[in-house]
Amino acid sequence: xxxxxxxxxxxxxxxxxxxxxxxxxxxxxxxxxxxxxxxxxxxxxxxxxxxxxxxxxxxxxxxxxxxxxxxxxxxxxxxxxxxxxxxxxxxxxxxxxxxxxxxxxxxxxxxxxxxxxxxxxxxxxxxxxxxxxxxxxxxxxxxxxxxxxxxxxxxxxxxxxxxxxxxxxxxxxxxxxxxxxxxxxxxxxxxxxxxxxxxxxxxxxxxxxxxxxxxxxxxxxxxxxxxxxxxxxxxxxxxxxxxxxxxxxxxxxxxxxxxxxxxxxxxxxxxxxxxxxxxxxxxxxxxxxxxxxxxxxxxxx
Numbered sequence: 137x138x139x140x141x142x143x144x145x146x147x148x149x150x151x152x153x154x155x156x157x158x159x160x161x162x163x164x165x166x167x168x169x170x171x172x173x174x175x176x177x178x179x180x181x182x183x184x185x186x187x188x189x190x191x192x193x194x195x196x197x198x199x200x201x202x203x204x205x206x207x208x209x210x211x212x213x214x215x216x217x218x219x220x221x222x223x224x225x226x227x228x229x230x231x232x233x234x235x236x237x238x239x240x241x242x243x244x245x246x247x248x249x250x251x252x253x254x255x256x257x258x259x260x261x262x263x264x265x266x267x268x269x270x271x272x273x274x275x276x277x278x279x280x281x282x283x284x285x286x287x288x289x290x291x292x293x294x295x296x297x298x299x300x301x302x303x304x305x306x307x308x309x310x311x312x313x314x315x316x317x318x319x320x321x322x323x324x325x326x327x328x329x330x331x332x333x334x335x336x337x338x339x340x341x342x343x344x345x346x347x348x349x350x351x352x353x354x355x356x357x358x359x360x361x362x363x364x365x366x367x368x369x370x371x372x373x374x375x376x377x378x379x380x381x382x383x384x385x386x387x388x389x390x391x392x393x394x395x396x397x398x399x400x401x402x403x404x405x406x407x408x409x410x411x412x413x414x415x416x417x418x419x420x421x422x423x424x425x426x427x428x429x430x431x432x433x434x435x436x437x
Contacts, residue, residue: 138157139157140237140244140245141205142156142157142203142204143202144201145199145200146195146196146198146199147198148197149195151191151192152185152189152191153202155187155188157206158233159206160208160214162184163209164206164209165204165206166205166207167180167192167203167204168205169200169202170200170203171197171200172199172200172201175256175259176203181193181194190204206241208234208237209234210234210235214227214230215230265277363412364386364387364409364410364411365386365412366385366386366387366394366409367382367383367384367408367421368382368383368406368407368408369381369382369383369406369407370383370398370399370406371401384410
């Protein structure tokens, strides 16, 4: 197939590109620039550096496709012949080249009905693609029926999602109310706990005061505590003399027994409960008998 176009990739700096096919007139040469993924845009911002090179006014952006192609004018014949005029070979050749180039361009851009392969974006000019089958592969086009099915499915899923979201929102509102009530209850409990803590603190202070008082009382009790002692004066005859003998036992003595009847004299009780304060360092009663018959009790060391 004859060459009717050349393609290059812009590098951001190159402005000159070669024309590697024949053409009749400079006006038949066209240039387009195409950003990747976008439709090609024809440009007139170029001049001819020479017969086989075009000069772009500015370098194309790196990655853009630069396409130089031929569109031979076929509105009128280049050369016309009149009856009786001379026919030159050069004129005939120009006319045939015009026809040839036009056919080459048609064939180069021809769309095969059995297996069409496009080399650029397709613009249908507002017309429809009709009777399109269902797409099956990842890069296949899909028809309206497939889109409607997808839309219906999406609508169903969306409605279900909206219902679920509404239910979740209702549940969230309920939980928020419960959480708010819990916060109120917690705040009330915290206030009660604060009051209880204050009362507990007061009780602790009182208990501490009572404990201090008890400790002081215990200290005083320990200081002033004495052991009880039984003292008894028993009539006793020794050496022909009748005397009173003093007997005593501490409360901790659980083995020595004293008969109360032994501690009567002239129908008077001669016994009493005293304390160990009446016992001297020699473990003897602090008693002495006076000549006048009185008993002297020493109350100091």
